Amino acid sequence: MLQLTWTTEAPTPVGDQLLAVAMRDAPSPDTFDARFGKPVREAATAARFTGKHGETFSFTRVDGEVFERVVLMGAADLADPSQLRSFAHDAVRLAQSAGVARLVIDLRATLAGAMPWAGGDPAAVARAGDLLAQGCELGSYAYERFIAEDKRARRSVREVVFVADDTGPAEGTARGQIIAKSVARARDLVNGPAGLVTPTFLATTASNIVASLQDEHEVAITVLDRDECLARNMGCFLGVAQGSDEPPKFIHMSYKPHGPSKGRVCLIGKGVTFDSGGYSLKPTDGMLDMKMDMAGAAAVIAAFEGAAKLHLPWEVHAIVAATENMVSGRAYRLGDVLVASNDKTVEINNTDAEGRLTLADAMVYASKLQPTMMLDFATLTGACMVALGPKIAGVMSKDDRLAEDWLGAAARVGEAMWRLPLPDDLKEQLKSKLADLKNTGERYGGAITAGLFLSEFAEGCRWLHCDIAGPAMASKPYGVTTVGGSGFPVATILEFLT
Ligand code: BES
Ligand code: MN
Ligand code: ZN
Numbered sequence: 001m002l003q004l005t006w007t008t009e010a011p012t013p014v015g016d017q018l019l020a021v022a023m024r025d026a027p028s029p030d031t032f033d034a035r036f037g038k039p040v041r042e043a044a045t046a047a048r049f050t051g052k053h054g055e056t057f058s059f060t061r062v063d064g065e066v067f068e069r070v071v072l073m074g075a076a077d078l079a080d081p082s083q084l085r086s087f088a089h090d091a092v093r094l095a096q097s098a099g100v101a102r103l104v105i106d107l108r109a110t111l112a113g114a115m116p117w118a119g120g121d122p123a124a125v126a127r128a129g130d131l132l133a134q135g136c137e138l139g140s141y142a143y144e145r146f147i148a149e150d151k152r153a154r155r156s157v158r159e160v161v162f163v164a165d166d167t168g169p170a171e172g173t174a175r176g177q178i179i180a181k182s183v184a185r186a187r188d189l190v191n192g193p194a195g196l197v198t199p200t201f202l203a204t205t206a207s208n209i210v211a212s213l214q215d216e217h218e219v220a221i222t223v224l225d226r227d228e229c230l231a232r233n234m235g236c237f238l239g240v241a242q243g244s245d246e247p248p249k250f251i252h253m254s255y256k257p258h259g260p261s262k263g264r265v266c267l268i269g270k271g272v273t274f275d276s277g278g279y280s281l282k283p284t285d286g287m288l289d290m291k292m293d294m295a296g297a298a299a300v301i302a303a304f305e306g307a308a309k310l311h312l313p314w315e316v317h318a319i320v321a322a323t324e325n326m327v328s329g330r331a332y333r334l335g336d337v338l339v340a341s342n343d344k345t346v347e348i349n350n351t352d353a354e355g356r357l358t359l360a361d362a363m364v365y366a367s368k369l370q371p372t373m374m375l376d377f378a379t380l381t382g383a384c385m386v387a388l389g390p391k392i393a394g395v396m397s398k399d400d401r402l403a404e405d406w407l408g409a410a411a412r413v414g415e416a417m418w419r420l421p422l423p424d425d426l427k428e429q430l431k432s433k434l435a436d437l438k439n440t441g442e443r444y445g446g447a448i449t450a451g452l453f454l455s456e457f458a459e460g461c462r463w464l465h466c467d468i469a470g471p472a473m474a475s476k477p478y479g480v481t482t483v484g485g486s487g488f489p490v491a492t493i494l495e496f497l498t
Helices: 029-036 038-046 081-098 122-138 168-191 199-213 226-231 235-241 290-309 355-367 382-388 400-413 424-430 446-455 490-497
Strands: 003-007 017-023 056-063 066-074 102-106 159-163 218-224 249-256 264-275 315-325 337-339 345-347 373-378 393-397 417-419 463-467
Touching (some): 003 168, 017 081, 029 038, 056 081, 081 122, 081 400, 122 168, 168 490, 199 290, 264 290, 264 355, 382 446, 400 463
Parallel strands (some): 003 159, 393 417
Antiparallel strands (some): 249 315, 337 345
């Protein structure tokens, strides 16, 4: 973790630092020249530096005995939470590649222009500090477990000093660091290859998290093995699991706040640690990234840890039915009928629609806890990516209030989500002659019919479904997201519960 501090006075420059100056506009003669001189302003103008997000202009200067590296950074859109976070991320990246130990980020109005949170309510000011802290911490993220030590990225930065007219955002620092840690944890789980991150590995990780929280928090964990799931009639989950040699694990973590609780929330994550498609086998291109099919599980396990560390005022349950979806002489077949733990029968017309089967039993289990609400997170359908692209999650709920609250939280932390409808008439597509339901409908509306399938297992609970097939993993970097697992939507979960 970095040491993050806020101050109103710029610290005395040292050689081993980078000064990043936030600029919401092109440098102006009356404020800029006195500090850095006219030639620098003219050079920056010639280089067309205008203060747009993503623009940088670097120079060095000698101030007495000290050699100082300076970078002007475009900061025009810091009112947008995702830009605010990525601004800090980009600054840390620049400092890491400069190899310095200290980064000073100057946000003072004299050069930068007034910050968008200035004069805002304390919660909004603290959130700015939270997002900047998240960005700083994520600026050093890389998954390097399988990279030789001497080939790993250089991490010289130890300290970030924010210089600002108001140190109010410092209130959000610790929170932002906890959130970033959870995001990084989720990313690590997604980035880990399926040979490492097995259902057993997920269960061990969850147990280790609970053990590490045990001293200071009221937390517990139950892990059910195959036989225990069988005793609970989880026929849909076990149907998917039966083709794999990796033992399935049903993971249930719980946390109770010390003070009064606002209610009980179940967070359910799809935990398919590898999705080959089963007998409805995926082609190579479609299977290539399917170690990421447990990103929902990664998010709820990581968010659980964050929720406890932040002492959030809800009883939180993280629930994951973890398994692989494989091909073998024991694997489930097309045409099989599986019986879920609420006795609903499901005819399998595509073994690649396995996520909804694992979630069905997880949702029935969650509903028995009589939660105030349950939310599920799943890399569920390619169709959702077709609809919304690679960066936006699809949100489905019959509860308008819940959907609005959720989307509000997502907007405050800058995670992109869009609501899709759950029209009852499309349930027609899931009708089976042999059973209560088929597991897939037709091609068009695939994200929605998956949501409608899940709605059959919400058992009268307030429920929201979030299809993260797109944003769970990135093939190109954007914002604070590096290639690979993104940690989406850990930040929204924690904001929502706050
Ligand atoms: N895990 C996949 C969905 C997925 C696809 C996530 C691409 C991320 C990227 C899911 O299990 C799946 O295979 N869904 C099928 C459903 C279909 C058979 C109705 C799909 O999207 O093709
Ligand atoms: Mn699948
Ligand atoms: Zn899947």
